[in-house]
Structure formats: structure tokens, C-alpha cells
Amino acid sequence: MLELRNLCKSYETHGKPRPVLRNVNATFWKGDAVGILGRNGAGKSTLIRVLAGIEPPTSGEIIRGMSMSWPLGFGGAVHGSITGADNARFIARIYGKPAGWVESFVEEFAELGEYFRMPVKTYSSGMHSRLAFGLSMAIDFDCYLVDEIVAVGDARFTERCRVALEERRKRSTLLMVSHQPSLMRAFCTTAAILNEGRLTFHEDLDQALAIYEAL
Amino acid sequence: MDGYPPASSVPQLPDGSGPPPLASVSIGRPGPGARLLAGLRIQLIVIGAVMMREIHTRFGRHHMGYLWLFFEPMILGGCIAGVHALTGHGLPGGLDIASFYIVGYTPYYLFRSIINRSASALHANAPLFYHRQVTFLDIMIARNLLDGASVMIALLIMLGGLGAFTNHWPYDLVWMAFGITLIMLFCHGLALLIVSGTVYGTETVERLVHPFTYLTIPLTGAFYMVEWFSSEVQELFLLIPTVHMFEIIREGQFGPVVQYHYDLGYVAAWVMALNLLGMLALRAAKSRIEFN
Numbered sequence: 045m046l047e048l049r050n051l052c053k054s055y056e057t058h059g060k061p062r063p064v065l066r067n068v069n070a071t072f073w074k075g076d077a078v079g080i081l082g083r084n085g086a087g088k089s090t091l092i093r094v095l096a097g098i099e100p101p102t103s104g105e106i107i108r109g110m111s112m113s114w115p116l117g118f119g120g121a122v123h124g125s126i127t128g129a130d131n132a133r134f135i136a137r138i139y140g141k142p143a144g145w146v147e148s149f150v151e152e153f154a155e156l157g158e159y160f161r162m163p164v165k166t167y168s169s170g171m172h173s174r175l176a177f178g179l180s181m182a183i184d185f186d187c188y189l190v191d192e193i194v195a196v197g198d199a200r201f202t203e204r205c206r207v208a209l210e211e212r213r214k215r216s217t218l219l220m221v222s223h224q225p226s227l228m229r230a231f232c233t234t235a236a237i238l239n240e241g242r243l244t245f246h247e248d249l250d251q252a253l254a255i256y257e258a259l
Numbered sequence: 260m261d262g263y264p265p266a267s268s269v270p271q272l273p274d275g276s277g278p279p280p281l282a283s284v285s286i287g288r289p290g291p292g293a294r295l296l297a298g299l300r301i302q303l304i305v306i307g308a309v310m311m312r313e314i315h316t317r318f319g320r321h322h323m324g325y326l327w328l329f330f331e332p333m334i335l336g337g338c339i340a341g342v343h344a345l346t347g348h349g350l351p352g353g354l355d356i357a358s359f360y361i362v363g364y365t366p367y368y369l370f371r372s373i374i375n376r377s378a379s380a381l382h383a384n385a386p387l388f389y390h391r392q393v394t395f396l397d398i399m400i401a402r403n404l405l406d407g408a409s410v411m412i413a414l415l416i417m418l419g420g421l422g423a424f425t426n427h428w429p430y431d432l433v434w435m436a437f438g439i440t441l442i443m444l445f446c447h448g449l450a451l452l453i454v455s456g457t458v459y460g461t462e463t464v465e466r467l468v469h470p471f472t473y474l475t476i477p478l479t480g481a482f483y484m485v486e487w488f489s490s491e492v493q494e495l496f497l498l499i500p501t502v503h504m505f506e507i508i509r510e511g512q513f514g515p516v517v518q519y520h521y522d523l524g525y526v527a528a529w530v531m532a533l534n535l536l537g538m539l540a541l542r543a544a545k546s547r548i549e550f551n
Contacts, residue, residue: 056547097391100546114389121389126315137308138390 046072046095046112046187046217051104053087053094064090066241067104074110074186077218079232079249081256086238088221089115092189095219110186110217116177124165128156128175131164132182139183146182153208154178174201181208188212190220190231206230225253301392309387309401317405329413331368336360351487352517355427360482361417362512363505366439367481369410370446370501371472373403377450378457378464381548395541395548399450407443411436418512435511441504444530451537455544480505485520493520500529 051068054061064087072078082088092115093099095106114121122131129147136146151160154174159167164175180188188209209218209231220231221238228235228249235252236245239259246252340357343349350359380402387393415432422428429435456464476482480502485493496502503521510519 096389098388112391114391121386123312123316123384123386126312130312130315134308134312135390137311138305138392140304 045074045107045109046070047105047107047109048095049105049107051094051106052102053090053099054102063241065094065101065243068241068243070236070243070245072187072217072219074215074217075213077213077231077233078220078245079228079235079252080219080221080238080243081223081228081235081252082221082238083223083259087241088223088238089191091238091243092191092219092221096189113180113183113185113188115189115191116180122164122172122176122179125163127163128154128160128167131175132179135179135183141183146179149182150175150178153181153204170198170201177201177205177208184212185216187217187219190218202230225257228253302394302397305393305397306401306404309384309393309398310405312387313402313405329417332361332364332413333417335364351484352513354513354517355425357425358418358421358427358512359509361421362414362435362508363481365410365414365417366442366505366508367476367479369406369439370442370479370481372410373406373443373446373450374453374468374472376402377453378461378468380450380454381457382461395454395545396451396538399447399454399541403443403447403450407439411439414439429512430514431511433511435508438504438507438511441507441526441530442501445500445504445526445533448530448533448535448537451541452533454548455537455540458544458547478502484509484517486518497522497525500526 048068048070051065052063053065054063056062068091080088080091090099094101096112096115097106097108098115121135123134126134128150132147132150133143135141136143154160154171154177156167156171156175159171160175164172167175190209212218218231220227222228232249234245234247235249235256236243237252237256237259246255336357336359339360343356350356377399380399381388381395384398387398388395414435418429453464453468478499478501480496480499485496485502485506488496497520503523503526506519506521510521
């Protein structure tokens with residue numbers, strides 16, 4: 045279970061606090077697949093980063109009863125000056141997994157060919173996100189935080205991500221932020237809308253999408 | 260349709276059970292004592308992993324940068340030794356000139372490298388902070404430890420080479436390593452303060468830090484001995500903590516042939532105070548440091 049209690053986050057701009065998240069309350073359970081909808085700049089990525097523990101909340105509480113992934117995004121967690129294989133071994137070490145196993149898993153999953161042993165900065169954006177997604181799939185988390193990762197892959201890779209996440213759905217929670225209805229339909233069962241710093245939940249995905257479109 | 264792969268094409272272990280369990284890093288909520296221990300273990304694992312990664316980025320594939328670690332002190336030591344030899348001047352106490360500058364310059368290189376690169380240390384490692392268990396402090400510790408270790412290894416190789424050619428061998432390597440460790444710890448504390456200062460802008464801090472390291476060249480004590488000055492000047496110089504550390508390093512190289520001046524208590528107080536302040540500053544600045 046993951047619980048958010050009165051979560052607030054604000055940034056300082058021009059000396060004044062600018063609230064991004066205002067009193068967000070939520071509980072997520074094992075097996076949930078929640079899509080968080082929001083316009084550009086609504087605070088979706090901020091929410092994901094606070095949930096992942098990268099940034100502390102300004103006030104409020106996050107009770108993490110499960111292991112949380114890092115935000116799976118456009119490959120922010122991947123280091124550019126070392127190879128894909130080196131990245132895999134690094135991830136393996138800090139998450140306490142056997143380095144050789146993670147390396148071969150990612151190599152097979154990301155299908156990078158000989159690029160796997162070249163510096164990541166030589167990758168195309170599609171290859172970059174394939175590596176990033178492969179890395180995150182190599183570690184078993186209870187809760188996956190997805191920041192529109194699949195948007196840049198091709199159809200074949202998007203399907204592969206969907207299958208991999210689907211398979212994990214039985215034992216994991218999925219929180220995904222996006223402003224693309226098609227991605228929401230592919231991955232999520234329920235949705236929440238983040239608007240003006242407040243998070244409202246909707247049991248029905250289509251209803252949520254309709255409300256979001258009308259915003 | 261361009262042939263979507265079937266579900267079974269997702270890589271699996273032969274028995275389909277996912278990764279084999281290893282000594283797992285627990286992220287649950289055990290008791291307070293166990294949590295402290297688990298936290299410490301995670302920190303050690305992370306520091307080790309970051310050091311491995313830093314080794315790849317610095318020494319890996321196309322990066323020859325670290326050859327300068329050998330060249331700079333050797334060129335400086337060689338040139339100054341040459342000038343001294345041509346003009347016929349020796350060092351007071353008849354110390355070997357090349358050894359003197361090598362054991363001065365190489366630890367100074369450590370000082371400069373840690374201080375100069377501290378402001379951008381977090382920025383350069385931004386991707387790592389996507390992982391909750393990687394803290395700012397871990398990165399600083401890993402980088403500075405690696406800096407200390409590589410400078411010690413480089414110095415060892417150079418002193419070995421020098422010994423082979425000139426038969427001037429270090430007197431006490433352990434004591435010299437202790438001196439270098441003091442410099443590393445001192446600079447680590449300072450680096451924590453500098454990186455905390457980047458909340459006021461990384462570029463501003465770098466513009467201040469770089470001239471500072473140049474201006475401190477004559478003040479660090481890397482290239483002179485306290486004994487060479489009058490007692491009033493000595494007193495002033497001994498206010499500077501690094502002066503004591505370089506004296507310790509030289510004592511490790513030359514042994515009891517000249518008079519050294521240092522106060523271990525004074526140095527220890529500086530190192531502890533700087534590290535404590537540095538950690539407090541980093542904690543205060545933590546949420547406001549921009550690393551992206």
C-alpha cells in the first residue's frame with residue numbers, strides 16, 4: 045500500500061512560493077493501475093518525483109508500504125558517458141541484484157545489439173528509452189512509477205512494454221502520468237486528474253478522460 | 260501489423276521466476292536499530308557502485324585525462340629540479356629537489372582537483388539521483404575517496420620511479436599516506452560546503468572557487484617548509500591547516516633529517532569542524548540544490 049496524506053509541494057520562484065501540489069490525499073493498493081492525467085505543467089512529473097522520493101514534499105506524509113521504482117521516464121536515470129552494460133551493472137549493484145544477470149536481461153530486453161556496449165550518449169532517443177525501460181524491468185518493484193516512457197518507442201517496443209507491465213500487474217502497482225488518452229487506455233484501469241494542484245480520482249477511465257478533455 | 264512479439268518474448272529465467280534472490284536491499288520498515296544498520300549497508304553499497312561508475316567515466320575507453328596526474332607533477336618536479344641543478348642551489352637541509360616537488364605537487368593536485376570539481380559534482384551525476392538510495396553525500400564521498408586513492412597510487416608509482424633512478428626512497432610511506440588522507444578529509448569537508456553553496460548558483464560558485472585555488476597555491480604549504488621562515492612568519496603560516504598536512508607528508512618522505520612543524524590536534528579540529536559544518540550545510544541546502 046502507498047498512502048499520501050496532505051501532500052504539498054511548492055517551489056520558490058522570484059522569492060515567492062508557488063504551490064504545485066496542494067493537499068493531495070490518496071491510497072494506492074497492490075494491483076492498481078492508475079493513470080494520472082494533467083496538462084503540461086500541471087505537476088505530474090513533480091508528483092512522480094515526490095512519490096519516488098527524489099524530492100522531499102514541502103509538507104505532508106508519504107507512507108511507502110511497498111518498494112517503489114525510480115521514475116521511468118525518457119531515460120533520466122541513465123548515465124550518458126558510460127555504456128548500456130555499465131549502466132545495467134550499476135543499477136544491479138545499487139539495488140542488490142546479481143550484476144551478470146541484470147546485464148544479460150537488459151541486453152535481451154532492450155535489443156540494442158552492439159550499441160549495448162557503447163556509450164549511451166551515442167544512442168538515439170528510442171534506443172535510450174529502450175535501455176531505460178529494460179533497466180527498470182530488470183528490478184522487481186512493488187510499484188512502478190511511469191512518466192510517459194513508452195511515448196518515444198516504436199509500436200513494437202510500446203507493445204513489448206505493455207506486455208511486460210501487464211505481466212507484472214498481478215503483483216505490482218502501476219502509476220502512470222500522461223496527457224495522452226491512448227496510453228491511458230492501453231495501460232490503466234482507473235484514472236485521476238491533476239488540476240490546479242489537486243488530485244481527483246475517477247473509477248471509470250472513460251469518464252475521467254471525458255472530464256479531462258473538457259478541462 | 261508489423262509482427263508484435265508474443266508475451267513470452269519478454270526475457271525470463273529458464274524457470275520463469277524472475278531474478279534470483281540475492282542479499283536483498285530491504286526497503287520495508289524494520290525496527291529502528293535494524294533500519295540504521297540497513298541504511299548504513301545501503302550507503303556502503305551505493306558508494307562502492309558510484310566509485311565503480313566513476314572509474315569507468317574517468318579511466319574508461321577514451322579518457323586519457325588522468326595521465327596528467329602523472330605528467331603535471333613530473334614536469335614541474337623535473338623542471339624545478341633542473342633549474343636548481345643549473346644554478347647550483349640546493350634546498351635547505353640538502354633535501355632531494357625532485358622528491359620535494361613531487362611530494363608537494365601531487366597532494367596539491369588532490370587539493371585542487373577535489374575543490375575545483377566539487378561545485379559541479381552533483382550536476383555531473385544528476386541521473387544517479389533518480390534512485391532514492393543515492394544521496395548527495397554518497398556521491399561526494401565516492402568521488403573524493405576515488406580522488407584520494409588515485410593520487411596515492413600515482414604518487415607511489417612516481418616515488419618508485421624516482422627511487423629507481425636516484426636512489427632516494429621514501430622514509431615512511433604510511434605516515435605520508437596519513438598526511439594525504441588528512442588533505443583528502445579536509446578537502447572533502449570544504450567540498451561539502453562548496454556544493455551546498457551552489458544553491459546560490461553553480462556558475463557563481465565556480466567563478467569564485469577557481470581563482471581561490473590559484474591564489475592558495477603559495478599558501479597551502481605544498482612548496483615550502485615552515486622551518487625556512489622566521490618564527491613570526493612561521494606562526495602565521497601555521498594558522499593554515501594544510502601547511503601542517505604537507506609537513507607531515509614531507510616527514511614521511513624525508514624522515515628526521517630536518518625540522519618539521521605541525522600540530523595534529525589543530526589539524527584534527529579543522530578536519531572535524533569542516534566535515535561537520537559541511538554535512539550540516541548539505542542537509543540544509545539539500546532540497547534547494549538544483550542538479551538537473
